[in-house]
Amino acid sequence: MSSDETPNVPTPRNSREAVREKAQKVHAKQSRARIMRRIIVGAVAVVAVGAIGTAVAMAVTSSVSKPTLSPTGMDADGVVVNTAPGVGAEDVPETTAPEETESGVEETAEPTPEPTASQTAADVHIYVDYLSPGAGDFERANARQLAGWINEGVVTVTYHPVSMLTASSNGTKYSLRSAAAAACVATHSPTQFYPFNHELLVDQPEMDTDGRSDVELADLAIAVGVDDVKVVRDCIENGDFASWAKEATSRALEGPLVGSDDLVLTSAPMVVVNGEAYVGSLKDPVEFSNFLLTVASDTEDSASPTPTPTASETPAA
Numbered sequence: 224m225s226s227d228e229t230p231n232v233p234t235p236r237n238s239r240e241a242v243r244e245k246a247q248k249v250h251a252k253q254s255r256a257r258i259m260r261r262i263i264v265g266a267v268a269v270v271a272v273g274a275i276g277t278a279v280a281m282a283v284t285s286s287v288s289k290p291t292l293s294p295t296g297m298d299a300d301g302v303v304v305n306t307a308p309g310v311g312a313e314d315v316p317e318t319t320a321p322e323e324t325e326s327g328v329e330e331t332a333e334p335t336p337e338p339t340a341s342q343t344a345a346d347v348h349i350y351v352d353y354l355s356p357g358a359g360d361f362e363r364a365n366a367r368q369l370a371g372w373i374n375e376g377v378v379t380v381t382y383h384p385v386s387m388l389t390a391s392s393n394g395t396k397y398s399l400r401s402a403a404a405a406a407c408v409a410t411h412s413p414t415q416f417y418p419f420n421h422e423l424l425v426d427q428p429e430m431d432t433d434g435r436s437d438v439e440l441a442d443l444a445i446a447v448g449v450d451d452v453k454v455v456r457d458c459i460e461n462g463d464f465a466s467w468a469k470e471a472t473s474r475a476l477e478g479p480l481v482g483s484d485d486l487v488l489t490s491a492p493m494v495v496v497n498g499e500a501y502v503g504s505l506k507d508p509v510e511f512s513n514f515l516l517t518v519a520s521d522t523e524d525s526a527s528p529t530p531t532p533t534a535s536e537t538p539a540a
């Protein structure tokens with residue numbers, strides 16, 4: 224075989240170069256693959272971290288309730304009423320109106336006793352749940368005389384909105400929402416708190432119904448003439464004081480109630496006069512007036528200092 228028939232095979236050098244070239248190509252390919260994997264892994268990690276961060280943030284946000292906004296102008300979670308505007312005679316019953324007996328003979332109701340300005344002003348605290356039928360009964364029976372006493376300055380009345388019946392309105396939490404709405408009016412239009420409070424009590428929804436919506440509560444506030452309509456509406460519809468209403472109720476349930484040593488909220492309404500709870504009829508203004516006069520008189524007597532005998536009055540030895 225001549226040299227011209229030498230097999231067409233690469234020389235050792237050519238073989239090494241070919242292997243090197245292939246190796247370089249493989250390396251380059253593997254490097255690109257590693258880079259791609261790193262990019263993908265990195266991207267996945269970033270997405271995962273972001274997702275975890277978002278989940279954590281959402282969990283924290285959901286576990287931390289909306290900051291409690293506290294209404295202004297409150298005294299121990301209550302609204303002190305210095306004047307009682309907007310309560311007309313047509314809104315409440317006349318306590319001296321004739322009453323028909325079982326025999327059919329009309330008798331004049333016993334006139335309601337009136338406290339006098341010379342007496343020490345009675346300190347009255349009324350804890351109201353706007354869904355409580357009893358709270359409505361008390362307001363309808365006593366609003367006329369309370370308004371008169373307030374305007375004459377012979378009693379100091381503080382209303383405490385509470386939410387004991389939150390579960391009694393088909394899931395709408397009317398008790399809580401209405402208490403929060405009252406706080407909105409007390410904060411942003413305090414002079415209209417009394418008529419708003421009065422309307423909520425004398426025109427109540429029945430228990431186990433939806434009650435008024437937030438829009439309807441805001442409409443009622445506007446109807447009684449609140450100032451700064453937009454601010455009051457936003458406060459009510461956003462539930463700004465819902466957390467406060469819940470916490471204020473808890474504080475009252477734990478006690479002691481303001482002005483008392485050991486009273487706690489046990490029902491709504493709960494009426495406390497000079498630290499003593501009223502346990503009489505919620506529908507009898509005469510009975511309540513007698514209770515108030517008795518408690519005020521007892522308080523005044525106990526507050527009066529015992530006269531100290533003078534030298535001329537000291538008995539001789």
